[in-house]
Amino acid sequence: MIKQPRIRRIKISNFRGLASTDWIPGDRMNLLIGGGDSGKSTLLHAIALIFSPTNSAQVFETDYFNRSLDHGFEIEATVSLPPEVELANFQQTLWPWEWNGNSAILPDRERDDANSDPVCVFRVRGTADLELVWEVVQPNMEVVGLSTSLRRKVGVVRLANDDRNDRDLRLVPGSALDRLLSKGNLKSRISAQVGSVEVSNAFTGDETKALKNLDKILKNAGLPHNLDIGLTSSQGLSIGALVGLLAEKDGTLLPVASWGAGTRRMAALQVAGAIEAATRLTVIDEIERGLEPYRLRQLLDALGSDHQQCFLTTHSPIVIAAAKDAALWYMDGGGQIGRLHPDKIGRQQNRDPETFLSKVPIIAEGVTEVGFLRALFHTVFREREYVHGIRISDGGGNESMLGLLEALRSAGINGAGFCDDEGRFPERWRKLKDASGPKLFQWPAGCLEENVIAHVPDDKLLSLAYDPDGSGGDRLRTLADRLSLPGKEETEILAAAGSSAALRALIIAAATGDKRGAPDDRSAKEWSKHSQRWFKSIGGGAELCEKMIALGLWSKIEPDLLPFINAIRSAVGMSALAPGELRFDG
Structure with a gap:
């Protein structure tokens, strides 16, 4: 039996830059990589939105795909909930679906309950009127409201890549601090205590006189009078939201929210970790932000050692190398998500994690090929290849790079290869060549040294x-x-x-x-x-x-290598070179 919530499947339609995304994430740590503007942050925001602890969340026309309001947007999550959530205690009756490993299906009444895997289907819709509607889809397709109390009970700790990471360090509704401390009527007691502060004691004589004059004016106008000055809340902001964690620094109590970005993130996650296990679901955008490498590894270790499900994005090779137990996913520009299988990428993840963060990774068979290509492309581009987002990586041998290229292709990464033809696994190589075209280069016969020395x-x-x-x-x-x-x-x-x-x-x-x-x-x-x-x-x-x-010797070797060079140039948006156009005269 699970102890924390699990998102089994999430489907997104027409939300921001995601026209259609359908994803079955892993049960534990999910690490998302991909190019800029591929939709990684949008996906995390979608998860946070469906579990928003308040109904005051706002949407704008930019939250709709291509700013088209007509069809609205929809975010649907199939969720497993632990018994501690106590669904039976909520006002509406929620009937579970059953998870079959791929989707929610109607429950099998004849199945032993001990072998069933119950799930709920939660949904949030953005309407054409810029309103949000939270719903639960029942197995009979009846739709009932998804209450704020249930959403808060699940509770998502969201650390975004902006400067709003202090939410979980304040007593705003549904925050980690709120869920940890707000037993009974804590917020109302705090509001009463704060509201009773005699602010007018700080008045000067002139200020007191001005307030009395105002009181007379309002009384004569038949308006509320007997005025005083005190702390008040406003629309969307309660007095309780002004209450947050303080910590001592150099003898002074300072709001933890005013400390560095990395410290705020670590503190918010520690607060979340102190909450009962049933309400742990974490999304962190650009987990490396504000953290030194050693603290980053500590954070990953902490997230990995817990049983919670978490969703992370990163642009850091340190994170990819350190997150060995995470499910690594690649998100392409079309919102499609592919798994990078650990049995095929594990060595590369440790050896050269930057492979997975480049625009065009070129997997070379060995170190000789890496050095040769780096020197060659320095001439081709008249500058270092990494300026164009190209990463030339050692694939660790012919068979190892074959598995790596297959994993990249399966996940949707635009990879390339440069190697010998050793005559092994011909069918697997043929499929890769058919899919990659000239981006996958193999010498017609022999190895790199043979083909150069031959001329x-x-x-x-x-x-x-x-x-x-x-x-x-x-x-x-x-x-x-x-x-x-x-x-x-x-x-x-x-x-x-x-x-x-x-x-x-x-x-x-x-x-x-x-x-x-x-x-x-x-x-x-x-x-x-x-x-x-x-x-x-x-x-x-x-x-x-x-x-x-x-x-x-270039004129002898050019017929073999020029199609590969042009395929790489095309992948980074450059025009093809004609035969004889590439010059090596300095």
């Missing part, structure tokens, strides 16, 4: 052994070891290789760590490490790209 002129082959600092001893040593030479002079290596074709094959084998032909196991282990002395690093991949350019 190096014969008389320039040994120039590959020298890094940008002019040092080539380590790389020449790998060639000499493979030829069983005691020395590592170029002349010895050239003579032992016997031909340019053999030398080219030898360099490719060393650069890729090929251990075939090693005389024994010990040598095989050493040969497999040779790639690290060549281009098997981010810096090595960048060097390989620079050598491609310096040796004039």
Whole structure:
């Protein structure tokens, strides 16, 4: 039996920028990511609105999709409620539906109650007259009012990304502090106490005289008289709402609402955590706002250790990396929400969480490809690729990046890939290629090093052994070891290789760590490490790209790579390059 409310499904129609959104969230922590203006904050506001603790919430024409009032908007939530909510104690009789894992269905009278999963269907509508109507949809399709008392009983703690995070630190109706402290008639007792303060004691003689003169004027006019000055509430604002938490700072009691954004957020959640478990449902927009990384991790740990359901949005890689137990969701510009499955993204979530926050993530097979592409796109864009929202990430190998690309595609993320064709999982790769087009690049044969080194002129082959600092001893040593030479002079290596074709094959084998032909196991282990002395690093991949350019090899490689480059340019809103248009002359 659940101990806190659970939103099983939420459907939104024509609310702000969301024309149609239908989402079945996870039971615990739900972390929403997506581009700006994709609707993440709107979704959190919709959840808060359906459980609004008052009927005074206002809507404006901008809350309607495309400002169209004719059809109104609708937010519907299928909710599981714990027994502590005590539905039987409310005025109207609420009959439960039954949850089948996907939607609310009519209850099965023959089903054992112990195996049933009862839910309620709550709804809020924005009418064409800019009014809000809260409703409960019964299993017989009868609609009854959703009372403020029930909405307050469920209670949503909402921390928005603006400066209004102090609501739950004041005694406003339905706030966390109100639900924690307001037993009996606390607010009325506070209002009476505050209203009895003798404000007029602060008057000067002239001010007292002016008030008496006003009293005479009103009395002569037949209006209320015997005037005094005191604290009063106004429309939409009660005296109780002026009462909030105070805390000592440097010997002075200050409103907690006046402290920093991060402190206010942490304090509001602590207040909410002190309320009985049945009223914990939390929505936090941009959870990282105002919090240092260590406090952010503390907050995520606290939310994850509880059994409550919460809804978070973020633009922070720290949050994505730290929220390992959260259900990670991607929301696209059309309001559709896709799950990023943890079994396929877990390693990437820890290794490079920024992958999931970029406009166009490019998943490269390994570190060599990462370095090569970063150097190549620096030339393509004449500036760093991240300026355009591109993130080039190490996918951790061919099979690992395949699963990652599938997860990105399934969630709706506009991903790209750059890798070898190792001949494994051909059907899965084919489906990805059909869906991605030229954004998914695989060499027709061989790997990156093979395809570049294949075009190096014969008389320039040994120039590959020298890094940008002019040092080539380590790389020449790998060639000499493979030829069983005691020395590592170029002349010895050239003579032992016997031909340019053999030398080219030898360099490719060393650069890729090929251990075939090693005389024994010990040598095989050493040969497999040779790639690290060549281009098997981010810096090595960048060097390989620079050598491609310096040796004039681009015209040979352009037919393979230009469609991929143009697909990336198109994804960031840039025009395609014609063959021969890309220049490397500084």
